[in-house]
Amino acid sequence: MVTLQEQTRQILIVEDDDDTAEVVCSLLAHAGYNAVSVDRGEDALAEIAAMSPDLVLLDINLPDINGLEVLRQIRTRSFLPMIVMSGYNRDRDKVVALEAGADDFMEKPFQPEELIARVKALLRRVDWTPQPEARMVVRQLELDMTRRQANIRNQRLHLTPVEYGLLVTLMRSAGQVVTHAELLRSVWGEQYQDDYSVLRVNISRLRQKLEDNPRRPSYIVTVPGQGYWMPTGHR
Numbered sequence: 001m002v003t004l005q006e007q008t009r010q011i012l013i014v015e016d017d018d019d020t021a022e023v024v025c026s027l028l029a030h031a032g033y034n035a036v037s038v039d040r041g042e043d044a045l046a047e048i049a050a051m052s053p054d055l056v057l058l059d060i061n062l063p064d065i066n067g068l069e070v071l072r073q074i075r076t077r078s079f080l081p082m083i084v085m086s087g088y089n090r091d092r093d094k095v096v097a098l099e100a101g102a103d104d105f106m107e108k109p110f111q112p113e114e115l116i117a118r119v120k121a122l123l124r125r126v127d128w129t130p131q132p133e134a135r136m137v138v139r140q141l142e143l144d145m146t147r148r149q150a151n152i153r154n155q156r157l158h159l160t161p162v163e164y165g166l167l168v169t170l171m172r173s174a175g176q177v178v179t180h181a182e183l184l185r186s187v188w189g190e191q192y193q194d195d196y197s198v199l200r201v202n203i204s205r206l207r208q209k210l211e212d213n214p215r216r217p218s219y220i221v222t223v224p225g226q227g228y229w230m231p232t233g234h235r
Helices: 018-030 041-051 067-075 090-100 112-127 160-171 179-185 194-209
Strands: 002-004 010-014 034-038 055-059 082-086 104-107 135-138 141-144 148-151 155-157 178-179 222-224 227-229
Touching: 010 018, 010 041, 018 034, 018 112, 034 041, 041 055, 041 067, 055 067, 055 112, 055 141, 067 082, 082 090, 082 112, 090 104, 090 194, 104 112, 112 160, 135 160, 141 160, 148 227, 160 179, 160 194, 179 194, 179 227
Parallel strands: 010 034, 010 055, 055 082, 082 104
Antiparallel strands: 002 034, 135 141, 141 148, 148 155, 178 227, 222 227
């Protein structure tokens, strides 16, 4: 295990390559985070239960449990912010990781600036706090932004930080088309403006939680070639 401590935020790196783990720990510590690394999936699950990190950087290729299986196990009980990393079969890994519940995906090798930017962007989405009175309602969907809670038909929705960000953006513009570029910029940041696959997968995941029939959505409707819109009345 490699440990470098600096300030407040706890970040767990799950990476079996010692050199990569050491470099990532050093980069994060220099940026002001507490960085801890483990090299096995079982150790990652134990460390998450013990330290409750603020964010996890998870490699797919681990010597015991596949990183995607680690991700799926965590998602059964937690919406802890997670960035998956992979250097193999990148396009396929990206879609599978996002469908399994990853908040973001990074290809290896990556630039140090990109790593820090993505960590900061994801933590900002978790930290964002609206005005105390903020509350939005679209038909049977309610969003209490003071508690970061969403309900539909009086049932609590369990959302990842990215899914929550998408819901906020769409509900704010209910009745209007929100373009792909606007959604990517609002939820992920400027560096994601052409990353349509990450948007499509997360919209699909959000529909699974919102819609009675995700194949015929009534809350998040596709506008071909443009983006998505949230109707304010029943369709």
